[in-house]
Amino acid sequence: MEKEQYQQLEQNVTPKPPYLKNVAKAFFVGGFICAIGQAVSLFYIIFFNFTEATAGNPTVATVVFFSMILTGLGLYKRIGQFAGAGSAVPVTGFGNAVVSAAIEHRSEGLVLGVGGNLFKLAGSVVLFGVVSAFFVALIKYILVTIGVVSW
Amino acid sequence: MVILFQTKPSLLAGGVVAGPLENRSVFSQYFDSVYDDERWQMKTNEQGHRKMIEEACEYAMKKMGVQKGDIDYLMGGDLVNQMTPTNFAARDLEIPFIGLFSACATSVSSVIIACLLTELGAANFSLAGASSQHNAIERQFRYPINYGAQKPQTAQWTVTAAGYALIGKHREEYPSIEAATIGKSVDYGMDDPFHMGAAMAPAAFQTIQSHLQQRNQKIYHYDLILTGDLGQLGLKLLKGMLVENGVKNEELTLLRDAGAEFYGQDEAFQSGASGAGCSAAVFFSYVIQQMRAGSYKRVLLVATGALLSPLSYQQGETIPCTAHAIEITMK
Amino acid sequence: MTLPLLVVLSLLNGCAEKEKFIVYGSTQNESEVEALIKEEDYVDRSTVIQYDDSMLVAVQIKPWEKWKKTKLEKKLQKKFEKKYPNKDVFVSADYKIFYEANKIKKDQMEDTKLSDKITELKELAKEET
Amino acid sequence: MVMTFIFAFIVGGIICVIGQLLMDVGNLTPAHTLSTLVVVGAILDGMGLYEPLINFAGAGATVPITSFGNSLTHGALAEAEKHGLVGVLTGMFEVTSSGISAAIVFGFIGALIFRPKGNID
Numbered sequence: 001m002e003k004e005q006y007q008q009l010e011q012n013v014t015p016k017p018p019y020l021k022n023v024a025k026a027f028f029v030g031g032f033i034c035a036i037g038q039a040v041s042l043f044y045i046i047f048f049n050f051t052e053a054t055a056g057n058p059t060v061a062t063v064v065f066f067s068m069i070l071t072g073l074g075l076y077k078r079i080g081q082f083a084g085a086g087s088a089v090p091v092t093g094f095g096n097a098v099v100s101a102a103i104e105h106r107s108e109g110l111v112l113g114v115g116g117n118l119f120k121l122a123g124s125v126v127l128f129g130v131v132s133a134f135f136v137a138l139i140k141y142i143l144v145t146i147g148v149v150s151w
Numbered sequence: 152m153v154i155l156f157q158t159k160p161s162l163l164a165g166g167v168v169a170g171p172l173e174n175r176s177v178f179s180q181y182f183d184s185v186y187d188d189e190r191w192q193m194k195t196n197e198q199g200h201r202k203m204i205e206e207a208c209e210y211a212m213k214k215m216g217v218q219k220g221d222i223d224y225l226m227g228g229d230l231v232n233q234m235t236p237t238n239f240a241a242r243d244l245e246i247p248f249i250g251l252f253s254a255c256a257t258s259v260s261s262v263i264i265a266c267l268l269t270e271l272g273a274a275n276f277s278l279a280g281a282s283s284q285h286n287a288i289e290r291q292f293r294y295p296i297n298y299g300a301q302k303p304q305t306a307q308w309t310v311t312a313a314g315y316a317l318i319g320k321h322r323e324e325y326p327s328i329e330a331a332t333i334g335k336s337v338d339y340g341m342d343d344p345f346h347m348g349a350a351m352a353p354a355a356f357q358t359i360q361s362h363l364q365q366r367n368q369k370i371y372h373y374d375l376i377l378t379g380d381l382g383q384l385g386l387k388l389l390k391g392m393l394v395e396n397g398v399k400n401e402e403l404t405l406l407r408d409a410g411a412e413f414y415g416q417d418e419a420f421q422s423g424a425s426g427a428g429c430s431a432a433v434f435f436s437y438v439i440q441q442m443r444a445g446s447y448k449r450v451l452l453v454a455t456g457a458l459l460s461p462l463s464y465q466q467g468e469t470i471p472c473t474a475h476a477i478e479i480t481m482k
Numbered sequence: 483m484t485l486p487l488l489v490v491l492s493l494l495n496g497c498a499e500k501e502k503f504i505v506y507g508s509t510q511n512e513s514e515v516e517a518l519i520k521e522e523d524y525v526d527r528s529t530v531i532q533y534d535d536s537m538l539v540a541v542q543i544k545p546w547e548k549w550k551k552t553k554l555e556k557k558l559q560k561k562f563e564k565k566y567p568n569k570d571v572f573v574s575a576d577y578k579i580f581y582e583a584n585k586i587k588k589d590q591m592e593d594t595k596l597s598d599k600i601t602e603l604k605e606l607a608k609e610e611t
Numbered sequence: 612m613v614m615t616f617i618f619a620f621i622v623g624g625i626i627c628v629i630g631q632l633l634m635d636v637g638n639l640t641p642a643h644t645l646s647t648l649v650v651v652g653a654i655l656d657g658m659g660l661y662e663p664l665i666n667f668a669g670a671g672a673t674v675p676i677t678s679f680g681n682s683l684t685h686g687a688l689a690e691a692e693k694h695g696l697v698g699v700l701t702g703m704f705e706v707t708s709s710g711i712s713a714a715i716v717f718g719f720i721g722a723l724i725f726r727p728k729g730n731i732d
Contacts, residue, residue: 017635019635022635023628023635026624026627026628026630026631027624027628028624029627030623030624030628031619031620031621031624031627031671032620034619034620034622034623034624034668034670034671035616035619035620036670037619037623037669037670037673038615038616038620038669038670038671039616040670041669041670041673042612052669056673056678056682056709058709059670059673059674060673060674060678060708060713061709061710061712061713063674064710064713064717065717067717068717068718068720068721071721072721072724072725083627084630084631084634084635085627085628085629085633085634085641086624086627088644089627089630089644089645089676090623090627090675090676091674091675091676091679091710091714093641093645093676094676094710094714095710095717095718097714098714099714099717099721099722100727102718102719102722103721103725103727106722106723110719110722114722118715118718118719121642122714124642124643124645124646125645125646125649125676125679126711128646128649128650128680129649129650129652129679129683129708132653132680132683132684133683133684133686133687133702134687134699134702136656136657136684136688137684137687137688137691137698137702139657140657140688140691141695141696141699151692
């Protein structure tokens with residue numbers, strides 16, 4: 001059997017991902033996580049001195065903490081299998097990537113294992129976040145200087 | 152070229168040790184021991200992996216009442232970087248040893264080498280097998296265990312199991328190896344590490360075809376052709392390729408796959424089981440026991456292996472695969 | 483998971499006053515201030531705290547208009563500054579400020595503390611992330 | 612107030628749906644998907660569109676990973692506005708994202724108290 005012929009067969013046999021089901025699951029789980037985030041942020045606004053503008057930071061830190069607990073108990077991967085992007089896209093997914101790598105590499109010690117592998121999965125997000133922030137700021141600065149836009 | 156063993160070395164015993172999740176395997180009743188701690192009460196996954204290999208070897212030896220001093224060679228491998236679990240187990244077993252890497256096809260490639268050594272007269276007894284430990288393999292090839300990535304339906308679950316066979320000179324009352332085919336490394340351009348079955352099926356197809364052709368056999372000459380870990384989709388693909396080549400539908404029932412059957416119909420495991428320990432565990436427990444009980448007279452075991460590394464697929468390479476086959480008969 | 487959420491929601495609704503437009507503190511210009519805010523149809527609810535020369539205007543913007551929050555806040559600030567050039571006006575659409583303003587009214591906070599509280603809230607609202 | 616929760620749910624859900632489509636239809640790995648979303652967040656903030664989204668949807672916009680790009684860019688832009696070209700550079704050292712620091716701290720703590728387990732349910 002030729003390669004092309006096999007690839008054709010493979011295409012026919014391999015099931016397509018259930019797009020609609022996956023999208024629905026991602027929507028509801030992702031939305032639910034954000035609604036919990038909203039509740040946490042309200043908690044900080046009402047009981048502490050945070051405004052809507054400043055409550056974002058403690059909110060994110062808190063949901064990352066929840067994510068650590070769920071990751072450590074092995075529950076986050078089950079949520080992940082069910083929800084896909086619904087649990088990967090919220091910052092809890094970022095937390096899960098960092099915490100799971102940290103737990104995984106504990107056996108190689110705190111410095112070489114945890115320290116060296118903490119951003120094994122999440123590093124690309126930090127990289128592209130910081131680099132794109134730099135370029136966006138640079139481009140906007142140039143555009144402001146030549147008078148195309150204002151701050 | 153097919154290898155014909157004139158002296159027909161025998162599979163005298165098999166030792167299979169598996170992890171806690173493998174309790175759910177449809178084959179678990181045939182295993183010698185199912186441990187309820189995935190790390191065998193060791194500190195790391197890799198140490199547990201090593202311990203599992205040692206125990207599997209000990210079970211195989213105990214069944215024939217031989218000591219490790221009686222074993223001439225140990226042939227085996229696993230999937231961890233540089234195969235440290237097997238290398239370290241060999242250190243503790245103190246048996247002359249060659250580590251073999253054919254990925255998940257090691258369970259059969261090791262048996263072939265052991266048979267050649269037996270045929271040559273260099274070995275009275277040798278141990279051959281392979282193993283995999285879920286946590287140790289997943290963290291290396293894919294993601295940390297607790298990372299919540301969504302696995303597609305094509306994914307397979309790496310089993311925690313070690314299977315080792317004790318191979319010795321021919322004895323009538325034991326299943327014996329008549330012939331073997333060492334497979335080529337086959338690449339049909341598949342590049343999805345979450346769809347190994349599709350990558351491995353062509354390798355299994357080529358090895359089976361070449362073995363049957365050179366032995367002048369048809370599928371129906373066998374009671375069972377058992378592939379290693381193609382999974383449900385890989386098995387479907389293999390059957391599809393055979394049908395294209397003129398194999399009749401009724402013959403296809405003789406084809407089974409250890410990985411596809413390993414965890415039954417549990418959807419949590421997606422397309423089924425994989426890993427070097429998958430084929431080794433099934434071949435050296437279920438198959439040997441069934442043959443000794445007389446259920447099968449002639450069996451072709453085809454272990455398949457995907458020869459990728461995390462590095463190679465990140466660099467965008469496709470996945471070459473191999474398949475090795477042994478023909479086992481029972482009087 | 484949904485039960486505690488519902489409890490929180492009902493609590494929050496309980497906190498909110500029935501009246502939509504409230505002026506607290508000195509009664510000076512009360513109806514005028516109220517009319518001024520009512521003119522702006524994007525304002526859902528508001529609580530104005532008056533003390534001496536300072537005026538804290540805490541508003542809640544209608545959900546569908548909320549994305550323009552920053553602009554609307556500035557617009558309202560300008561409007562009030564123009565109307566009351568002699569007063570120290572501070573407009574905020576932040577929920578925290580609105581919540582605290584309602585609390586001032588509910589607790590009937592004394593005038594002596596009021597001044598400090600208003601300054602505190604102003605600083606809080608100016609904080610950035 | 613109830614509306615804020617509903618908007619947070621819907622907007623957060625939609626951002627996740629975009630991520631799911633990138634993975635399923637675009638065939639991207641989770642790492643590629645998340646990196647893409649972060650860059651999109653940064654660009655949206657550069658165009659001044661992310662803040663209105665936060666005003667509208669609250670946690671629906673701050674909890675998804677796109678807010679990383681937003682908060683990092685926000686810091687950089689603020690510095691650039693204050694200090695000009697030098698600010699673009701120094702902005703990089705000033706920018707913070709609580710998610711990153713929180714993940715580092717909790718990652719370390721998690722490593723101390725948990726062990727990986729290969730269970731399936």
